[in-house]
Amino acid sequence: MTDFLAFTVVGVVTGCIYAVAASGLVVTYTTSGIFNFAHGAVGMFMAFLVWELHVNRGWPLVPTLLVVLFVLAPLMGAVIERVLMRRLYGLPDRVTLVVTLALLVILLSAAQDIWKPKARNLQPFFSGHSVKIFSVVVTYHELITLGVAAAIAVLLRLLLFHTRIGVTMRAVVDDRELSGLNGVYPERVAQLSWALGATLAAIAGVLIAPTITLAHLPLTLLVVNGYAAAILGRLRSLPLTFLGALILGLIEAYAIGYGSSFKLLGEMKPALPTIFLFVILVFLPQARLRAGRIVGARTPSVPSLRSSIVAGAVLVAGAAVLASRVSEYWAYYVGASLIVGVVMLSLVLLTGYAGQVSLMQMAFVGVGALTMGRLARDGSIYGVLLAGLLAGVLGALVALPALRLQSLYLGLSTFALALFAEWAFDEPWLFDRGGILAVARLKLPGIAVHSEEGQVVLAAVAFALVGVLVLAIRRGPYGRRLTAMSDSEVACGTLGMNLVAAKTTVFALSAAIAGMAGALYGGLRTSVSAPDFYALQSLFLFLIATIGGMTTVSGALAGGVFLALIPEVQKLLGVENLQFVFIGIAAIFLAIDPNGFGGNISLLREQLWARRRAPRAEVVAVPEGAS
Amino acid sequence: MSIAPALELIDVHAAYGRIEVLRGVNLVVPPGSVFALLGPNGAGKSTTLRVISGRLTPRSGCVHVGGNHVNGAAPAALVRAGLCTIPEGRAIFPNLTVAENLWITTHASKKSQEDTLDRAFAAFPMLEDRRTQVAGTLSGGQQQMLALARALVTDPALLLLDEISMGLAPRIVADLYDSVSHMASQGIAILIVEQLARVALAVADYAAIMSHGRIQTAGEPADVADALESAYLGSASLEGRSERTTEVGHARI
Numbered sequence: 001m002t003d004f005l006a007f008t009v010v011g012v013v014t015g016c017i018y019a020v021a022a023s024g025l026v027v028t029y030t031t032s033g034i035f036n037f038a039h040g041a042v043g044m045f046m047a048f049l050v051w052e053l054h055v056n057r058g059w060p061l062v063p064t065l066l067v068v069l070f071v072l073a074p075l076m077g078a079v080i081e082r083v084l085m086r087r088l089y090g091l092p093d094r095v096t097l098v099v100t101l102a103l104l105v106i107l108l109s110a111a112q113d114i115w116k117p118k119a120r121n122l123q124p125f126f127s128g129h130s131v132k133i134f135s136v137v138v139t140y141h142e143l144i145t146l147g148v149a150a151a152i153a154v155l156l157r158l159l160l161f162h163t164r165i166g167v168t169m170r171a172v173v174d175d176r177e178l179s180g181l182n183g184v185y186p187e188r189v190a191q192l193s194w195a196l197g198a199t200l201a202a203i204a205g206v207l208i209a210p211t212i213t214l215a216h217l218p219l220t221l222l223v224v225n226g227y228a229a230a231i232l233g234r235l236r237s238l239p240l241t242f243l244g245a246l247i248l249g250l251i252e253a254y255a256i257g258y259g260s261s262f263k264l265l266g267e268m269k270p271a272l273p274t275i276f277l278f279v280i281l282v283f284l285p286q287a288r289l290r291a292g293r294i295v296g297a298r299t300p301s302v303p304s305l306r307s308s309i310v311a312g313a314v315l316v317a318g319a320a321v322l323a324s325r326v327s328e329y330w331a332y333y334v335g336a337s338l339i340v341g342v343v344m345l346s347l348v349l350l351t352g353y354a355g356q357v358s359l360m361q362m363a364f365v366g367v368g369a370l371t372m373g374r375l376a377r378d379g380s381i382y383g384v385l386l387a388g389l390l391a392g393v394l395g396a397l398v399a400l401p402a403l404r405l406q407s408l409y410l411g412l413s414t415f416a417l418a419l420f421a422e423w424a425f426d427e428p429w430l431f432d433r434g435g436i437l438a439v440a441r442l443k444l445p446g447i448a449v450h451s452e453e454g455q456v457v458l459a460a461v462a463f464a465l466v467g468v469l470v471l472a473i474r475r476g477p478y479g480r481r482l483t484a485m486s487d488s489e490v491a492c493g494t495l496g497m498n499l500v501a502a503k504t505t506v507f508a509l510s511a512a513i514a515g516m517a518g519a520l521y522g523g524l525r526t527s528v529s530a531p532d533f534y535a536l537q538s539l540f541l542f543l544i545a546t547i548g549g550m551t552t553v554s555g556a557l558a559g560g561v562f563l564a565l566i567p568e569v570q571k572l573l574g575v576e577n578l579q580f581v582f583i584g585i586a587a588i589f590l591a592i593d594p595n596g597f598g599g600n601i602s603l604l605r606e607q608l609w610a611r612r613r614a615p616r617a618e619v620v621a622v623p624e625g626a627s
Numbered sequence: 628m629s630i631a632p633a634l635e636l637i638d639v640h641a642a643y644g645r646i647e648v649l650r651g652v653n654l655v656v657p658p659g660s661v662f663a664l665l666g667p668n669g670a671g672k673s674t675t676l677r678v679i680s681g682r683l684t685p686r687s688g689c690v691h692v693g694g695n696h697v698n699g700a701a702p703a704a705l706v707r708a709g710l711c712t713i714p715e716g717r718a719i720f721p722n723l724t725v726a727e728n729l730w731i732t733t734h735a736s737k738k739s740q741e742d743t744l745d746r747a748f749a750a751f752p753m754l755e756d757r758r759t760q761v762a763g764t765l766s767g768g769q770q771q772m773l774a775l776a777r778a779l780v781t782d783p784a785l786l787l788l789d790e791i792s793m794g795l796a797p798r799i800v801a802d803l804y805d806s807v808s809h810m811a812s813q814g815i816a817i818l819i820v821e822q823l824a825r826v827a828l829a830v831a832d833y834a835a836i837m838s839h840g841r842i843q844t845a846g847e848p849a850d851v852a853d854a855l856e857s858a859y860l861g862s863a864s865l866e867g868r869s870e871r872t873t874e875v876g877h878a879r880i
Contacts, residue, residue: 167727168734174720181680181714182777183706183735 005136007257008250013142015249016149017208019242021226023156024200028077029235030173031193034085035093035408037100037415039226041107042080042198043205044219046073048115050206051122051214061125069202077198081191084588089176089190091592093408094357098546098591101359101539104220106584109577112216124210145207152200153242160238169193217536224416228277231412234284248276274420281401281413299551299595300602308471308553312464315557319460323453331452333564335524338459341560342517344545345466345553350510351542352550352594353474355486356503357407359538360398360414363421364391364511366533368518370430372439373528376519379440384519391515396508403503418535425530436529439522455524462520463560466513467553473509482506540566540580543587548597555598631694633658633785633816634679639688641678648674650840651688656785656833659814661807663827663848665855666837672820673715675837676787679818680712681705693784706735711783715790718774721763725754728762728773729780736781747776750806768799775806786810786817792826804830828852 025039036042046068054064084103088096124141131138159166172179172189179186204226205219212218225248227235232244255269268275303311319338323331343365350356368387376383398417403410424430431437441450442458473479481502485492492499522528531537541563548559569579590596595603634656641649648671656662664672677683679690681702690697692710702712712718720728729747730740748755751772757765762773771791778786788807792800800823808830811817821827828834828848835845836854844854 164730164733164740167723167730171720171723171727171731174722177682177702178714178718178720179731180682180702181706181712181718182731183703183781184731185701185703 002135003257005134007253009136009138009142010257011250011253012246013145013249014211014252015246016145017204018222018225018229018249019149019245020152020200020207021204021222022229022241022245023152023238024197024204025226025230026233026235026238026241027156027169027193027200028197029230031169032081032085032089032190034088034096034100035227035235035412036103036197037097038080038103038107039197039201040205040220040222040224041104041111042073042076043201043208043222044216045076045107045111045205046198046202047122047205047209047214047219048111048216050209051120052115055120055122065206069199069206073198073202074195077195078191080198081187081194085190085194086187087592092355093406093411094351094355094594095591097357097408097411098543099588102543102584102587102591105539105543105587106581108216108220109580109584112577113581115216117216120214122206122209122214141210148203148207149242152203153238156238165189165192221419221535224419225273227412228273228280228416231277231280231284231409244280248273251276270423271420274416277413277416278401281409284409300599300606302471302474305468305472305475308468312468315464315467316457316460320453320457323456328452331456332524333568335452335456335459336521336564337557337561338456338463339517339521339524339560340541340563341463341557342459342466342520343514343541344548344550344556344559344563345463345470346510346513346517347542347545348550348553348556349470349473349482349513350506351545352552352555353479353486354482354503354506355407356403356507357411357542358399358414358507358510359411359542360418360421360535361510361514361541362533362538363418363425363535364395364514365518365521366421366425366528366530367391367394368515369439369522369528369533370437370518371515372519372522373437374430377440379443379523381442381444383440384442384516387519388512388516391518392508392512395511396504399507400500400504403500403507415535415539418538422530422534425533431530436527437522438527439519439525441523441526442520459520459524462517463557466517467556470513471553478505540583543583546596547583547586547590549590549595549599551595551599552602553598554602555596558596558598630658632656632691633660633693634662634818635689635691636675636679637689637691639675639678639690640686641674641683642686643674643683647686648840649678649685652837652840652842654835654842654845656816656818658784658816659811660832661811661817661819661830663819663821663824663831663834663851664837665821665824665827665834665851666843670837671840672837673789674840676712676714676789676818676820680710680714680787703735706781709782709784710787711778711781711785712787713774713778713789713791715793717767717770718777719762719765719770721761723762724759725762725765725773726758729777732777732781738780743780746780750779750809751776768795768802771795771799771803772806775803775810779806779810783815786815788817788819788821790820790822792821792823800826824852824855 021039021043025036028039029035049068049072050064053059053068054061080103084099088099124139125144126140129140131143160170161167168179168184169189171182172184172186176186204222208222209219229244229248230241233240252269252272255272259269319334322334326334343361346361347358350358368391371387371390372383375386399410399414401413441455481492481497485497485499485502489499544563545556545559548562549555566579573579593600632655634654636652636654639649639652640647652671652675664675666672674683678685679692681697681700681704684699692705692708695708697705720731723731726744729743733740733743736743744758753769754773754776757769762770765773775791791803795803804826807817807819811830819827819831828851831848833845834848834851835842836851837843844851
């Protein structure tokens with residue numbers, strides 16, 4: 001019984017911290033319509049700032065907290081709103097997703113460069129002091145956490161219902177344009193709520209940092225637990241968000257507490273928020289289709305079958321020539337660029353054409369690599385096909401609950417699933433000794449693809465085949481359905497199109513492509529380990545795909561080259577994480593334009609073609625008019 | 628010296644993207660007068676109101692409110708300068724209570740919350756019984772009264788009404804227009820966009836018919852009423868031939 005009480009206290013305290021984090025998320029989402037993936041990153045950054053000022057520079061605790069929580073954090077929120085978010089109001093979820101993810105990467109990488117990884121500790125408040133309540137020892141830090149969460153709940157309620165500015169915030173949520181016609185400046189209100197959200201993130205960060213070690217990634221990913229809670233309130237209701245946070249905190253505490261006696265329960269702990277999220281998603285009612293503005297951007301024209309085959313052949317020949325000229329070292333990078341390019345092609349299909357977001361693509365790559373490594377040790381072609389099949393089935397299964405919902409929920413749940421996969425990949429039996437799994441290279445009868453050079457040609461053939469396939473899909477009736485769905489779901493719905501079927505199949509297809517690419521990727525590298533497929537890798541993949549461009553095959557190739565060459569750039573510049581800051585900034589600039597690098601080059605080429613043709617047409621027209 | 632008109636549009640052009648909707652609108656609303664802007668669907672009436680209220684920046688031309696050049700001003704700044712707009716549809720915040728809806732107006736009017744509520748409830752006693760009710764659960768007519776109450780309490784110099792009769796029973800429309808003429812008698816200049824031409828003409832001092840993004844006829848309500856039928860039917864018969872009309876029609880999507 002005492003155990004139970006003790007676990008309950010721990011659970012409630014953890015739940016309170018999640019509640020504080022989640023309420024900040026809800027406040028910013030409702031007033032600006034932007035879901036801030038970087039919410040946890042803001043909290044992490046502020047917790048590190050507290051450490052820097054208090055521990056490293058010796059400031060007294062109280063002024064440090066006042067400065068960080070009530071000056072720096074709101075300032076950061078306000079600046080983020082002014083510089084990044086103000087341009088995004090009314091744009092599709094895909095764009096805001098990229099920008100906030102890029103912000104997450106920027107903050108995380110910057111923090112990793114400023115505060116190099118080492119053991120740091122933030123002491124709990126009133127460390128060592130505790131009281132005994134009903135035979136349970138409760139530390140002062142835990143009491144403060146409870147008090148702060150309760151105070152925030154009360155203050156938020158007062159703010160939103162009993163002050164004019166709070167009522168105005170709710171008015172902006174209801175109808176942004178009408179609030180302007182009432183004399184309200186909606187941007188200023190949104191800025192205020194971003195400042196408030198950042199403060200809440202910072203408070204959560206400071207409260208949780210002493211209970212887990214002060215490390216970059218766990219604090220950043222705290223937001224996952226926060227949004228699992230927030231989704232119970234459908235990202236709108238604060239009371240339900242608090243309830244969700246408490247339930248999640250309690251589940252976690254009991255899992256840890258009783259984990260020693262029930263082993264599976266204890267091991268499940270890192271995956272609990274994802275499971276919680278999924279159960280809620282399954283029970284959420286289907287999203288209503290909203291008649292929104294049609295935000296179709298101009299995309300480059302789709303090449304014909306003939307020209308895509310020719311381009312594929314040229315690519316294979318070019319890759320073969322390149323591979324025979326460069327050293328084995330560089331040949332590896334050429335092969336890696338092409339294989340990563342195939343993974344990018346899976347995003348071209350899914351995000352570029354169908355408008356669906358996946359932040360777990362590297363997990364499918366991992367499934368593919370593991371399948372090849374475990375089940376096809378002889379390097380048989382069936383291994384690659386099986387990898388595709390497995391990843392495809394998994395893709396359809398995991399995406400199904402979220403596909404009924406809006407694209408934002410798809411982004412959220414795929415990110416949560418990427419974290420779930422990270423936990424699954426950490427199972428020791430999946431990999432061999434040392435957490436490494438050897439993956440065989442594909443053996444084809446009569447063709448030698450074992451050398452580095454052969455691998456490059458193989459990768460080029462794979463890219464060309466998938467590229468031609470993706471373009472063929474785009475030209476066909478199924479591709480037209482996907483494009484139509486991406487343009488306007490409500491129009492497709494009224495035409496009787498089965499949206500769930502279209503989304504599920506495209507998700508499975510994309511996962512299958514990623515899985516097959518994973519099998520080849522494992523072969524190219526000859527061995528893989530779990531961190532290759534962590535959630536953060538999927539994030540980088542998505543951001544770089546945005547930079548490369550997700551509407552064209554050439555964009556996928558550009559993305560593949562960018563991502564594969566990152567380690568080299570890192571070596572060349574002698575930086576550790578700085579390149580990710582640049583990736584984040586580039587992604588922010590390119591987020592609004594779905595065409596990215598590759599697509600814009602295609603558009604430019606088309607324009608030049610058109611211009612070159614135009615004067616010729618005039619020359620023809622003049623003599624006709626004269627005669 | 629005459630007083631500056633409450634509203635003046637000089638050769639205003641406006642477009643959504645590449646589709647031009649207003650092609651040189653000229654319009655003058657004298658201080659304290661009621662002006663009815665009529666015309667078929669897609670003529671550009673609502674777009675004209677969007678331009679005046681600052682929600683759409685005109686491509687060229689001048690918008691003068693109370694003698695001040697206001698092109699490109701933010702909607703909120705215009706509200707603070709004495710412009711009140713009741714946009715098309717139900718112009719209320721559905722998830723806020725009646726009292727909260729009225730409270731929002733005090734950002735611009737700088738009045739106290741009590742004053743605002745007292746005046747609104749004096750004009751529309753029905754609202755007082757429902758002050759804590761969530762506005763989205765009011766009936767359509769009540770919602771529109773709340774919207775009008777919002778206009779009333781801000782003491783605007785110029786009021787823009789966009790199809791306040793839409794979807795309401797004739798009796799309720801009559802009630803609403805009683806309130807409109809009451810506001811007009813207090814000296815507020817009002818620009819009314821309305822599909823129910825007769826209703827609007829009954830309270831108007833001046834009227835104009837708009838089609839194809841231009842003012843076609845303007846003058847006394849009686850004169851405009853005569854021109855009304857031919858304007859509507861005329862533009863309807865044009866629709867098949869004129870490329871312009873289809874463009875304007877597209878703009879409303």
